[in-house]
Amino acid sequence: MTSEEDLVDLRSRMKLIADADPSQYHNEFSLKRYLRAFKDVDKAFQAILKTNKWRQEYGVANLTKDSEEVKKHLLGNKGRVLRHRDMNGRPVIYIPAKNHNASERSIDELTKFIVYCLEEACKKCFEEVIDNLCIIFDLANFSMNCMDYQVIKNLIWLLSRHYPERLGICLIINSPTIFSGCWTVIKAWLDENTSSKVTFVNSEMELCAHLIPDILPIDM
Template identity: 75%
Template sequence: MAEEQNLRDLKERMKLISDADPAQYHNDFSLRRYLKAFKTVDSAFQAILKTNKWRVEYGVAVLHENKELIEKYSNKARVLRHRDLVGRPIVYIPAKNHSTTDRNIDDLTKFIVYCLEEASKKCFEEVVDNLCIVFDLNNFTLSCMDYQVLKNLIWLLSRHYPERLGVCLIINAPVFFSGCWAVIKGWLDENTSGKVTFVNSEMDLCQYLIPDMLPTDM
């Protein structure tokens, strides 16, 4: 199959960098995600090189040591202890706790990367290697709407965490959010927008996860 041949070819290219720096190694699951997202061996390899460079320059491996940052933004998002019904780690985001006037975009982006890293570490890749992101729009107001943060999240997912998003659930959305969504959807490719689901009832939510696992202390 072409898919398996592409994987073999990409693994051969990866030897060039993994032999020089073992820390740069991506396992087969990661390589498959890059191939799926970037289509060709050459494009996937170039994307991996860019991700490896970004991870070093951004200090991704040590973000968990920045306790001050994690504490500062701890009410913005949380990687839950529980998983969704197919085993995905869950990143829960209560949008009501966000305000465009009370955030440093660079620090908040680092916190987003920290959350993506922590969630990715929880993946049982042999079973499911993608994430469930839940945006809870309960008590959401327009002052909570931060387009730049969402652009950064979309960029991170597409460039450095390709195919990590399994499903994005938007719960408790107010009617006026449809206008916001029209803008956001324009930034997403068809594959990604197809992973976004608006959940309109607790019964619908039960198709994805157990509602009682969502935090009430944020």
């Protein structure tokens, strides 16, 4: 658990640099997430500084629905932030695997699209109530051509370094038998905390425990 002393310490450090550069600002919820993720004030502080630098250099603020790389993947139905939330009030990022082909993508463009989706979902958080996200991987009509280990690695890196404690739950729905080998590889990359947030949903009844099935797109 985050101690009040750690939070006060981190808050004071951030205030010093935010007074000089307002772009360095992080709110209380963000500070608490970094402290939970990095377990230590010094590590949390350094992680925040690295995230702020990354956001500026990566041009996160410039990634909009009209950005070329974002628009391309929205039109290709590679993913979407849904209008509705899950049962816990989390914003939902929905990713239909069938629309992805690992041999026909630019990893840089796709990673920017992932960042865009994370940003849009985070903006929808009611942080006073819940400040994490639901990510759904729909594996209906999945084939090995859809399997992109590098994209998964990039997503794991983004969530761990620049969006710590933002993942509330990851639902994997319509998973075929062929995916079991892929999951063995992926699970080895996850720490225990993250892997515990991954849930395989095997029926509509199970899905109803997490969200209303009708919120899932039928046009993707």
